Amino acid sequence: MSSLVFATNNAHKIAEIRAQLGSAYNFFSLQEIGCHEELPETTLTLEGNARQKAHFVKDHYGYDCFSEDTGLEIDALGGRPGVDTAHYAGPERSAAANNAKVLAELGDTALRTARFRTIICLVQGEEEHLFEGRCEGHIAREPGGEGGFGYDPIFVPAEGDGRSFADMGTQEKSQMSHRARAMQQLQDFLTRQADQ
Template sequence: MALVFATNNPNKIAEIQTQLGDAYDFKSLKKIGCTEEIPETSPTLAGNARQKARHVKDNHRHDCFSEDTGLVVDALGGAPGVDTAHYAGPERSAEANNKKILDGLGTRDDRAARFKTFICLILDEEEHLFEGVCEGHIAVAPSGTDGFGYDPIFIPAEGDGRTFAEMSREEKQGISHRGRAVAKLINFLSARA
């Protein structure tokens, strides 16, 4: 089955390709010639996932899926949420984003947070939505060199006290928000095969 993943983020592509394996003819936006900036103007993660998938389907005529992920920090009023990628500014700097969260939390004890991922699949003109959530908390300082984005400061509740950036890709996928959403996507596709 040919399936386009509506992103050019190489980290997300690598994570999801590992999970999808060889069962699908997996294509990135670059492989289908989609070079334009895809809008993400929805006030919700699910809305942004849908908007990106719909753009690819309407403009490039491929069955596809898209995802949007947000980090929700309770003590910051749910921020960064839908603004996760550009929380500290339009340059989308992971280091600046992490610093802004750590500065915002300061020495607070309440560091509860969760990652949420929504995947929107458009298959034969039908839309399907899958959600993955990973509960955890924010570390007091960055730790680890693997992963990307907020991985150096997010400690999953189901882990062993390490940040996502201290885990291997396989360890992270087993408990992560994106891994869980992709697992639901794979189960759905397998049931239709």
């Protein structure tokens, strides 16, 4: 069985992928391989950050690895917050502050189109593979919903029924989620490999 590190310490994410692909791969979190340092994210693109994190694990710990980076891109803000999505309003990574900053910057702007993009980088041996998931939508004029995290209260997916991600349950959100789409591409790729 091949070993593969998921560059996260999120137990829910690890459990989910183990359940889906555990018979073909032995998945490890960063903590399980003894990686306790903050992974570098110093490039100016989602692709660059995903690549940087996956290669860091491969280069320093020797494991094949995949990592992801996600950003919210708002057209009226020139694609911001983009790569700065998590700490748009400051280093404390406050979702409430990030949402408030976006709404303040947009003000009464009519153009509110936006998208979430997730990039996954898989490093296996000497090979690198990139997978992208995206979800188009728009920014609401005020937060709504009690669920979700991050920008979910102000992001309304285009293929939904007008509710924000925060108004949806986890299963409903995952049917159109950028991250779920990128993960599905990765899972399809790994499944094809395992079947060969």
